[in-house]
Amino acid sequence: MKKFKMVFLLLSVLFFLSLPSNIWAHGKEGHKSLKKEKKREHWAAPVEEIKRVNPVEKTLRSIQNGKKLFLNNCSGCHGLTARGDGPDAEFLEPTPTDLKAMAGHHSDGDQAWKITNGKDPMPAWGDMFSENQVWDIVNFIQSLKKNH
Template identity: 45%
Template sequence: MRQVFIALIFLFSMIDSASAHSWMAPESEANRKNPNPASEESIKKGQDLFTLNCRDCHGLSAKGLSKNETGLSKDTPDLPKRLKTHSDGDFHWKIIHGKGDMPSFKDEIPEREIWDIVNYINSLK
């Protein structure tokens, strides 16, 4: 019985993990490297931009908020935790393109500043 329980826990964790990571950038975009060095200036600019554009959905700490807190269709992700499985290019692509509740920022934030936001998220490790 215990083995069945452990197997079920493993299965549910795999399903949760798969759904949490089903939205990924195309490989060519995910492999893009951040052209902005992670300087204090870039991180600070990224923090300011994150606070202005991302905080309401992802929280000030970027650890995500519940759908009850945001009014969105699902909880927002813990971004520092996602750094383990998502590249800079992946974050950049998602910010540009958006999907579902996540808006596209391609017409709102210049590309260089999107990379600053990625540097800020990386600083939260």
């Protein structure tokens, strides 16, 4: 029994000794620099999806529908202007992508696949939207390019 107490005491001491470093590591500054160090892992759609032709024309109607869907479903993370700065963004790792900066750099098929399938912490939207709705959102995101 005595031996048990000693082991417990030793473990407690070790635990408290380890505390300060934990606290510092999760302090505001520490967390920030840690975030910066972490490089964003490249997220690529399968090649055949990247090459997929967008069947929905980039009409004003499609873009406006996409914008409505975006504001209702995506802006919490990606921000109202799609700059990756929505109210939930600071709690996420990795942070939501700046989709305005991304507009025009990835093919329509690439974006549609990413929206449909998601990637933690971004949800998959394939069950939420019809294919045409996904293309409408893609058309909206790509339309942000000319406002650079």
